[in-house]
Amino acid sequence: MKLMSTTTVSKHGLVTKSALVATAVVMGISSPMALTSQAFADQWDDQMRALNAQMQQYQSQASALNAQANTLQAQLDQITAQKNAILAQIDLSQKQYDALQKQIEETKQKIDDNKEALGRIIADMYVDGSITPLEMLASSKNIGDYVDQQEYRNSIQNTLSDTIDQINSLKKKLESKQNEVKKVLDQQKDQKAQLAAKEAEQAELVAKTRNDEAAYQQMANDAKAQVENAAAQQRAYYASLQQQSGGRFTSGIIGGLTITSFSGNRGCGGGYPFCAGPLDYGVDPWNLYTRECVSYAAWRIQNGYGKPVAPFRGDGMAYEWEWSARKGNGTKATRVSDPAPGDAVVLPITPGLAPVGHLMVVEGVSGDNVYVSQYNFGGTGEYSTMTISKSASRVIYLRF
Incomplete structure (x- = not known):
């Protein structure tokens, strides 16, 4: 112990x-x-010193590439995060665009419904217009009833016309807003495409750097193996001299x-x-x-x-x-x-x-x-x- x-x-x-x-x-x-007598082993010492220097150089290069790859990976992660953020924005914009599209469709339906109602009123008025005022007056209960019928028709017609105008105005606003959202959505999709291309380029650079690092690491390992081989040869040389001299x-x-x-x-x-x-x-x-x-x-x-x-x-x-x-x-x-x-x-x-x-x-x-x-x-x-x-x-x- x-x-x-x-x-x-x-x-x-x-x-x-x-x-x-x-x-x-x-x-x-x-x-x-x-x-033992005259054991000159400098040939292996020199070889191992040179190989160790080479191994350290390769290892240093591999370490530098590792640091570079880590930096590139951090940049890649940042690009990926930006792309993911854009994807989230695109999702929100797409939902907004789809909602506006639905509102526009509903507004169009309202316009069609009101136009249909207005058409019926106009058709009724046309039919009524074929009746002479005297006939309308005769069919009315009194003069007041005649006036009320005329004002009612005019009021309904004006109301439907105003409603149609309002709905058309709303439709135009919705379409304008939808165009704005579409413009933003297109810009976001362009950003996404640019970031995706940049991400792929950065990923390729990271992979290349990692491959270079692995190559230098392998060269360092190869140099280490050569050092070990030279050391084994030196040990064998010592052992042979020991055997030859009987240990003196x-x-x-x-x-x-x-x-x-x-x-x-x-x-x-x-x-x-x-x-x-x-x-x-x-x-x-x-x-x-x-x-x-x-x-x-x-x-x-x-x-x-x-x-x-x-x-x-x-x-x-x-x-x-x-x-x-x-x-x-x-x-x-x-x-x-x-x-x-x-x-x-x-x-x-x-x-x-x-x-x-x-x-x-x-x-x-x-x-x-x-x-x-x-x-x-x-x-x-x-x-x-x-x-x-x-x-x-x-x-x-x-x-x-």
Whole structure:
């Protein structure tokens, strides 16, 4: 069981368990790696660096296209919303148009009905007109009745004429309003057609961008697979050298390190006190997992050379020391070019060798030779020493 700490614990060192499980580009082999005579592996390191750069470029392009596609999708959603709003307006306008059409039809029917009534009255008056006034007077009860009949006919005729005029006026108003609604309706339909065309164009653009994103993502995945393949070839190369030399190391160039005088793995050596269990069995006072290179380096620099190293806050992986130790978590390291005993040596991320970097401690310097001590070189969780070339090794020196 791993110990808990009050701050976030990061797994550190040349190889972590999660890296071994999660990726094929981790440290060469899970068993102790025995370096061999003249192990020149830079060809794979250079290839993997180039492929990683290419993969990052493709991934960056895919991310940019993803952001672009999301923006285009948001614009498409906005266009679709506008089109849907126009459709709702068209529905209302169509209902208004249909209602006016119904009113016009009803008005026309009223006009026809009133015209028919007026026609009957006129026909009656025509019949009555063939009767002489004397005959009408004789048929009337009295002179008053005669006058009333005449006025009634005239009143009915005038009323129907006025009604027809009013209904015709209403019909004209309804038709005018209907024309206005039709004009609006036609405009709305034109807007709908324009938005539909714009929507289709935008959807095509979104699809194309998504396809481009998928293509770049696939290229990034292909580059990653090539990195993993190169790492596998490098591991096979290491294994073949190990087999050829019977596990002995003399000198070599591996993962940016020009090495001589490798001591071999020495178990729980170097006086390091957190070695009571297997690799990563617990957490040390610096919030680092035990028997990792970073845990040993923090302990050795503080206890061996009296230089305080503050606990890390989730930023203690080997490659992170370059900036996390320099920014100062209670202490502050300075990058130097003239290594001295007690300095930290940071090997940056090296695909196939150190996927999260590696930490060493300077124990002595003689000309171009830098003598270092370390833990977990090769993923063993064990102590070892070696000499690296100051001029030929791609490392960073930090002084606390």
